[in-house]
Amino acid sequence: MTTLTDVTDSATAKGEQTRELILSTALRLFREQGYGKTTMRAIAAEAGVSVGNAYYYYSSKEHLMQAYYDHLQEQHREATVAILAGEKSFPKRLTGVLRSWLEVSEPYHEFAGTFFKSAAEPKSPLSPFSEQSRPAREASVETFRQVVEGSDLKLPADLRAELPELLWLMQMGIVLFWVHDDSKGLRRTHLLITSTVPLVDRLLRLTRIPGVRGVVTDLVGVIRSIKTA
Amino acid sequence: MTTLTDVTDSATAKGEQTRELILSTALRLFREQGYGKTTMRAIAAEAGVSVGNAYYYYSSKEHLMQAYYDHLQEQHREATVAILAGEKSFPKRLTGVLRSWLEVSEPYHEFAGTFFKSAAEPKSPLSPFSEQSRPAREASVETFRQVVEGSDLKLPADLRAELPELLWLMQMGIVLFWVHDDSKGLRRTHLLITSTVPLVDRLLRLTRIPGVRGVVTDLVGVIRSIKTA
DNA sequence: GCTGGTTCTTGAACATGTTCAAAAGATCGG
DNA sequence: CCGATCTTTTGAACATGTTCAAGAACCAGC
Numbered sequence: 001m002t003t004l005t006d007v008t009d010s011a012t013a014k015g016e017q018t019r020e021l022i023l024s025t026a027l028r029l030f031r032e033q034g035y036g037k038t039t040m041r042a043i044a045a046e047a048g049v050s051v052g053n054a055y056y057y058y059s060s061k062e063h064l065m066q067a068y069y070d071h072l073q074e075q076h077r078e079a080t081v082a083i084l085a086g087e088k089s090f091p092k093r094l095t096g097v098l099r100s101w102l103e104v105s106e107p108y109h110e111f112a113g114t115f116f117k118s119a120a121e122p123k124s125p126l127s128p129f130s131e132q133s134r135p136a137r138e139a140s141v142e143t144f145r146q147v148v149e150g151s152d153l154k155l156p157a158d159l160r161a162e163l164p165e166l167l168w169l170m171q172m173g174i175v176l177f178w179v180h181d182d183s184k185g186l187r188r189t190h191l192l193i194t195s196t197v198p199l200v201d202r203l204l205r206l207t208r209i210p211g212v213r214g215v216v217t218d219l220v221g222v223i224r225s226i227k228t229a
Numbered sequence: 230m231t232t233l234t235d236v237t238d239s240a241t242a243k244g245e246q247t248r249e250l251i252l253s254t255a256l257r258l259f260r261e262q263g264y265g266k267t268t269m270r271a272i273a274a275e276a277g278v279s280v281g282n283a284y285y286y287y288s289s290k291e292h293l294m295q296a297y298y299d300h301l302q303e304q305h306r307e308a309t310v311a312i313l314a315g316e317k318s319f320p321k322r323l324t325g326v327l328r329s330w331l332e333v334s335e336p337y338h339e340f341a342g343t344f345f346k347s348a349a350e351p352k353s354p355l356s357p358f359s360e361q362s363r364p365a366r367e368a369s370v371e372t373f374r375q376v377v378e379g380s381d382l383k384l385p386a387d388l389r390a391e392l393p394e395l396l397w398l399m400q401m402g403i404v405l406f407w408v409h410d411d412s413k414g415l416r417r418t419h420l421l422i423t424s425t426v427p428l429v430d431r432l433l434r435l436t437r438i439p440g441v442r443g444v445v446t447d448l449v450g451v452i453r454s455i456k457t458a
Numbered sequence: 459g460c461t462g463g464t465t466c467t468t469g470a471a472c473a474t475g476t477t478c479a480a481a482a483g484a485t486c487g488g
Numbered sequence: 489c490c491g492a493t494c495t496t497t498t499g500a501a502c503a504t505g506t507t508c509a510a511g512a513a514c515c516a517g518c
Contacts, residue, residue: 014514015466039504050468052508057466061505113351120349122342122409129409180351180358188458195451202444211438215431222424229417243484244496268474279498281478286496290475 019057022047026054026064027071031107035065035114065115066126066133068108073136075104080143090151091201094167097147098174098193102186105178109186113179128172141168156207158220163204166223170200248286251276255283255293256300260336264294264343294344295355295362297337302365304333309372319380320430323396326376327403327422331415338407338415345408357401370397385436387449392433395452399429 025047029038040061044051058064083096105112115126125132145164148155155163174196178189207216254276258267269290273280287293312325334341344355354361374393377384384392403425407418436445 018466040506041504051506052469053467055506059506117346117350117353120342120408121346122411124346127409179349180356182351183458188455191458192455195454199444199448199451202447206441206444209438209440212435212441215428215435218431219428222428225424226417226421229412229420247496269476270474280476281499282497284476288476 015057018049018053022049022054022057023064023067026058027068030064030068030111035111062124062126069115069126069133070136072105072108073139076101077139077143079104080146084146084150088150088152090148090153090204091197093147093151094200095193095197097143098171098197099190101171101175102178102189102193106186109178116176116179137168140171141165144168144171153201153204155204156213156216159204159207159216162220162223170196244286247278247282251278251283251286252293252296255287256297259293259297259340263340265340291353291355298344298355298362299365301334301337302368305330306368306372308333309375313375313379317379317381319377319382319433320426322376322380323429324422324426326372327400327426328419330400330404331407331418331422334407335415342408345405366397369400370394373397373400382430382433384433385442385445388433388436388445391449391452399425 022043026038026043029043029046040051040054043064044054047054058067079100080097083100084093087093087096108115121127122129124130127133128137141164144167147167148160148163153160174189174192177192178186181189183189206212251272255267255272258272258275269280269283272293273283276283287296308329309326312329313322316322316325337344350356351358353359356362357366370393373396376396377389377392382389403418403421406421407415410418412418435441
């Protein structure tokens with residue numbers, strides 16, 4: 001497959017151009033006609049290569065999707081930088097990050113469903129919980145860590161430590177909702193975000209109440225034990 | 230396709246036997262060798278009919294899965310009756326219902342992943358949120374309604390009304406976890422249930438605290454607005 | 459510039475879900 | 489019992505993801 005030298009000077013290598021040609025062609029076709037209607041034969045033909053060649057670089061149609069996912073992730077990360085730079089309020093930071101995901105992903109909404117279809121299978125490398133998507137997942141969690149870190153939110157340390165992953169989970173939930181949302185202009189998903197974020201904010205601030213504190217501590221404990229079990 | 234008379238005397242009709250033969254054969258093969266490795270040709274051959282005949286009754290391989298899903302749902306509902314009859318404590322009722330789902334589904338754990346793969350696609354009739362699975366979904370929510378109704382749990386009316394659906398959502402989450410759980414004897418999923426249920430119980434009882442009450446009322450409001458939007 | 463190996467490319471072949479036109483069987487009025 | 493109509497059954501054909509053996513292109517070392 002790939003050798004060590006590939007990593008260093010792959011940028012100029014011949015095959016690397018083919019690889020990118022195939023990927024960009026695939027992404028374009030996915031966008032233009034959806035994932036399901038785009039055949040591997042069509043991708044190959046459009047890119048001017050043979051079917052087998054596409055498989056030489058991407059071992060399956062799903063892998064092309066995986067590449068798209070990484071692409072999306074990267075775009076989102078870039079988009080968040082500006083947002084996080086100029087805002088201290090926690091709810092606003094969170095809203096901004098979630099909204100920007102929506103914007104970045106919008107062109108793909110139609111065929112995102114098919115994406116999640118693959119993602120839901122545990123053994124699939126596309127699953128957001130899989131080993132293969134660990135880098136993308138950790139990058140995403142990192143974004144939420146920044147949302148928390150740079151904000152004015154005051155929280156007990158233990159909860160604060162787990163919060164980024166919880167927010168990531170929240171985003172997964174929103175994405176799931178988004179995938180099923182066929183309302184005009186994604187109105188319902190926007191509504192979900194605008195109404196959920198302030199609620200989360202208030203919930204988090206509730207941890208100051210003594211009676212609540214204990215439950216939260218336990219909640220954090222449960223999360224930790226499940227993660228390591 | 231089907232005429233009105235079908236509904237009434239279909240039980241004895243010739244074709245109905247074929248339909249059931251195909252379904253039972255399919256389910257057996259699914260269990261024996263997994264969904265992916267079971268081909269439509271194999272199902273047809275094993276049932277002693279032609280491939281086209283299988284499609285005459287089940288318009289796709291996924292539809293056979295749908296039938297299995299209904300089957301599972303029904304088994305779970307039956308299993309819960311006994312549990313709910315002899316227990317008043319809310320956490321115990323909830324634990325019992327969740328555990329029994331685990332038991333009923335256990336033989337299918339291995340290929341359940343593939344099932345959820347199909348289920349995650351929004352347009353798929355298999356999606357737990359789809360129109361087609363509304364009956365199964367409502368039956369399931371109904372079970373959780375009974376968990377709440379027959380329990381000693383004291384709650385504000387508005388929250389109590391939404392709780393069954395929230396619990397159903399919780400189960401979806403557990404199922405998602407379960408699908409990814411490959412620990413010995415499903416240890417981690419059991420752990421998730423045993424540690425989450427008491428927490429939910431405590432969280433619900435927290436609604437008595439005035440400061441919490443307001444947030445919960447708003448939460449319920451958000452849920453309602455999202456549902457109807 | 460030859461040679462041996464590595465990388466890249468090809469297209470035919472395969473596996474499997476799905477469709478469909480045609481045939482076979484069942485039902486029923488006359 | 490006949491023919492018409494509806495239901496059921498068939499199997500070949502099709503679409504498409506995937507594999508693979510073979511060859512082409514390329515490159516490093518002599």
